Amino acid sequence: xxxxxxxxxxxxxxxxxxxxxxxxxxxxxxxxxxxxxxxxxxxxxxxxxxxxxxxxxxxxxxxxxxxxxxxxxxxxxxxxxxxxxxxxxxxxxxxxxxxxxxxxxxxxxxxxxxxxxxxxxxxxxxxxx
Numbered sequence: 001x002x003x004x005x006x007x008x009x010x011x012x013x014x015x016x017x018x019x020x021x022x023x024x025x026x027x028x029x030x031x032x033x034x035x036x037x038x039x040x041x042x043x044x045x046x047x048x049x050x051x052x053x054x055x056x057x058x059x060x061x062x063x064x065x066x067x068x069x070x071x072x073x074x075x076x077x078x079x080x081x082x083x084x085x086x087x088x089x090x091x092x093x094x095x096x097x098x099x100x101x102x103x104x105x106x107x108x109x110x111x112x113x114x115x116x117x118x119x120x121x122x123x124x125x126x127x128x129x
Contacts (some may be wrong), residue, residue, distance in 0.1 A: 008116075009055045013048050015112030020044035023104050032098065039091065039098035043105020046087045050080055051109045 006014070023040045027033035057076040061069040084106075091102040 009051070011116055012109060012112045013051060015116055016044060016048050016051070016108040019108045019111050019115075020105055023101070023108070027101075030098070035096060035098040036101045038096060039101025040105040042091065042097055043087070043102035044108045045105070046084075047106050047109045050084065053080055 020040050023044075024037050027036040027040075030036045053076070057073060061073050064072060087106075088102070091097055091099050
């Protein structure tokens with residue numbers, strides 16, 4: 001699948017979705033596959049939504065004066081981390097999800113960014129040779 005026409009955030013979100021699907025394949029190696037799949041889904045979905053919130057925050061802050069933008073970004077930063085704390089808390093107290101799988105889902109966007117950068121640098125170096 002060629003994603004060259006997609007924006008960077010779209011590539012990251014699609015990549016995170018694929019990473020979550022790959023992580024879900026490992027569910028059958030666990031004792032409770034349904035809990036594992038729900039955990040990856042819950043963590044991955046929040047991770048993608050959190051990345052989208054970051055994108056919307058940056059797009060809105062660009063149009064603001066510098067002082068107001070700084071305060072806006074800081075407020076949104078703390079809000080995103082508060083929500084992340086709530087997600088982790090819910091994952092810990094909820095008996096229907098695997099906590100480790102939630103954490104794996106939470107890092108899906110980060111893995112997608114690393115993978116996207118690795119592949120883009122590999123393709124750039126391959127084009128120069």
